[in-house]
Amino acid sequence: MMREHALRIVAPVALAVVLLAAWQMVVTIYDVPPYLVPSPLRVAQAMIEDRALLFASLWVTVQIALTALAIAIVAGVAVALVFAQSRIIEASLLPYAILLQVTPIVAIAPLIIIWVEDTHVALVLCAVVVAIFPIISSTSVGLRSVDPGLADLFRMSRASRWQTLVRLRIPSALPYFFAGLRVASGLALIGAVVAEFVAGTGGQGAGLAYQILMAGIQLNVPRLFAALVLITLAGIVLYTSVGVASHVLLTRWHESEMRPDR
Amino acid sequence: MRAGDFVALLGPSGCGKTTLLRMMAGLVAPTAGRVVMREHARAAMVFQSPTLMPWSRVAGNVRLPLDLAHATREDADAAVRDALALVGLSAAGEHYPRELSGGMQMRVAIARALAVSPAILLMDEPFAALDEFTRHRLDDDLAALWHARALTVVFVTHSIQEAVYLATRVVVMSASPGRVAADLAIDGPHPRGNGYRGSAQFAAWCARISDVIAPP
Numbered sequence: 001m002m003r004e005h006a007l008r009i010v011a012p013v014a015l016a017v018v019l020l021a022a023w024q025m026v027v028t029i030y031d032v033p034p035y036l037v038p039s040p041l042r043v044a045q046a047m048i049e050d051r052a053l054l055f056a057s058l059w060v061t062v063q064i065a066l067t068a069l070a071i072a073i074v075a076g077v078a079v080a081l082v083f084a085q086s087r088i089i090e091a092s093l094l095p096y097a098i099l100l101q102v103t104p105i106v107a108i109a110p111l112i113i114i115w116v117e118d119t120h121v122a123l124v125l126c127a128v129v130v131a132i133f134p135i136i137s138s139t140s141v142g143l144r145s146v147d148p149g150l151a152d153l154f155r156m157s158r159a160s161r162w163q164t165l166v167r168l169r170i171p172s173a174l175p176y177f178f179a180g181l182r183v184a185s186g187l188a189l190i191g192a193v194v195a196e197f198v199a200g201t202g203g204q205g206a207g208l209a210y211q212i213l214m215a216g217i218q219l220n221v222p223r224l225f226a227a228l229v230l231i232t233l234a235g236i237v238l239y240t241s242v243g244v245a246s247h248v249l250l251t252r253w254h255e256s257e258m259r260p261d262r
Numbered sequence: 263m264r265a266g267d268f269v270a271l272l273g274p275s276g277c278g279k280t281t282l283l284r285m286m287a288g289l290v291a292p293t294a295g296r297v298v299m300r301e302h303a304r305a306a307m308v309f310q311s312p313t314l315m316p317w318s319r320v321a322g323n324v325r326l327p328l329d330l331a332h333a334t335r336e337d338a339d340a341a342v343r344d345a346l347a348l349v350g351l352s353a354a355g356e357h358y359p360r361e362l363s364g365g366m367q368m369r370v371a372i373a374r375a376l377a378v379s380p381a382i383l384l385m386d387e388p389f390a391a392l393d394e395f396t397r398h399r400l401d402d403d404l405a406a407l408w409h410a411r412a413l414t415v416v417f418v419t420h421s422i423q424e425a426v427y428l429a430t431r432v433v434v435m436s437a438s439p440g441r442v443a444a445d446l447a448i449d450g451p452h453p454r455g456n457g458y459r460g461s462a463q464f465a466a467w468c469a470r471i472s473d474v475i476a477p478p
Contacts, residue, residue, distance in 0.1 A: 147313060149310075152309070155289060
C-alpha cells in the first residue's frame with residue numbers, strides 16, 4: 001500500500017527530472033536561441049525575475065476562474081434542481097443548455113465583451129458559460145439516479161416531494177455533482193484564459209493570458225513559458241482541491257472514493 | 263388472511279408474486295379488482311436487496327421511516343433502539359451499511375421495517391441473495407421474531423423449503439397466466455425447532471408442493 005502510494009509520486013517526478021534534464025542538454029548542446037526554445041533554467045530565471053508581474057497576473061486570472069466556478073456551481077445546481085422537478089421543464093430547457101455548450105466560447109466571448117460594459121464581469125461571464133454545463137448535466141443525471149428500491153420505500157412512507165428531494169435525491173446526486181465539478185474546475189480556468197485573450201485587456205488588471213500575448217509579441221519566450229507553467233500549476237491545484245473536497249465528503253460511503261484495500 | 267398469519271407466496275419467476283406484494287404495499291394499482299385492507303393497516307416492506315442509504319449510518323437508516331412520518335425525537339430513538347435489538351444489531355448503529363455483511367445489511371432492512379410497528383410485514387424474497395448458512399439463520403430469526411411479536415407476514419419466495427419452514431399458509435402461484443394453483447395450510451409446531459428441516463413431516467410437505475408445481 002505504502003509502496004504503491006510512493007510509486008505514484010516518485011515515478012512521475014523522476015520522469016519530469018529526466019525530461020527537463022534532456023531538454024536542458026539539447027538546448028545547450030545545439031545552442032538553441034532562447035526566443036525559439038528557452039532552456040528550463042532560462043524559464044526558471046524568467047519566473048524569478050518577473051515574479052511581481054507574473055504572480056499579480058496569475059492572481060487576476062485565478063480570481064476570475066474561482067468567481068466563475070462559484071457562480072457556475074450555484075447556478076448549475078439551481079438549474080439541475082429545476083430540471084429535476086419535471087420532465088417537461090427539462091425537455092424544453094436542455095436543448096438550450098446544450099446549445100450553450102457546443103458554441104465555442106471564442107465565438108461568443110467578443111459579443112459578451114461588447115455587451116457587458118465592465119470587462120471583469122464580462123470575463124467572469126465567459127468563464128461561467130464554459131464551466132456551467134458539466135455541473136448542470138451531471139447533477140441532473142445524479143438527481144434522477146436514485147435506487148428504485150429506496151424510491152419505493154419513500155413512497156410507501158408517504159414522503160413529501162421535499163423530503164424525497166432532500167433526503168434521497170440530493171444525497172444520491174452528490175457523487176455525480178463532484179464528477180461534474182472536477183471537469184468544471186478545469187473549464188473555468190480555460191474559460192478565463194480564453195476570454196482574456198479575446199478581451200486583450202492590459203494595464204493594472206491584466207491576467208496571465210495578456211502576459212502570454214505580450215510576451216509572444218515581444219518574443220520574450222522565456223516569460224511566455226513561465227506564464228504557461230503558472231497557468232498549468234493553477235489548473236492542477238484547482239483540480240486537486242476539488243478531488244480532495246470530494247474525497248473528504250464521500251469517502252465513507254461511496255465506491256468511487258473507497259480505498260482499494262477494503 | 264388473518265392477523266398473525268405467516269403467508270408464503272411461492273411460485274416461479276414471472277408468476278406475479280412480487281406484483282401482488284407491491285399491490286398490497288400500494289406501490290402499484292391493480293388493473294382489475296381491489297386490495298382490501300383493514301382501515302389504516304400500516305404495511306412495511308423488506309425488498310430483495312437491503313436498499314439501505316449508503317450515506318447514512320445504520321441507525322439513520324432504521325430511523326428513516328419514522329423521520330418521514332414526523333415521529334418525535336424520543337419516540338424515534340426508542341423505536342430505533344428496540345428495532346435494532348430485535349434483529350441483534352444493537353452494537354452496529356453507528357456503522358455505515360457498507361461496513362456490514364450482506365446478512366447484517368438484510369437485518370438492518372428488517373429492523374427498518376419493524377421500527378414503524380407495521381400491521382403487516384411484506385417481504386419480497388428477502389434472503390434470496392444470501393448464502394445458504396446465512397439464509398437458514400435469518401429464517402430461524404425471522405420465525406422467532408414472528409412468533410414473539412405476533413407479526414403478520416406475507417413472504418414471497420421461490421424456495422419450497424423456505425416456504426414450508428416459515429409459513430402457516432403457503433399460496434402456490436403458477437406462471438402465464440399468473441394464478442393461484444394451491445392454497446395450503448401447513449401444520450406442525452411453531453417455532454419449528456432444530457430438527458424440523460430433517461423431519462418426515464417437512465419432507466412430505468415439500469414433496470406435496472413440488473407435485474402441485476410440477477404434477478408427476
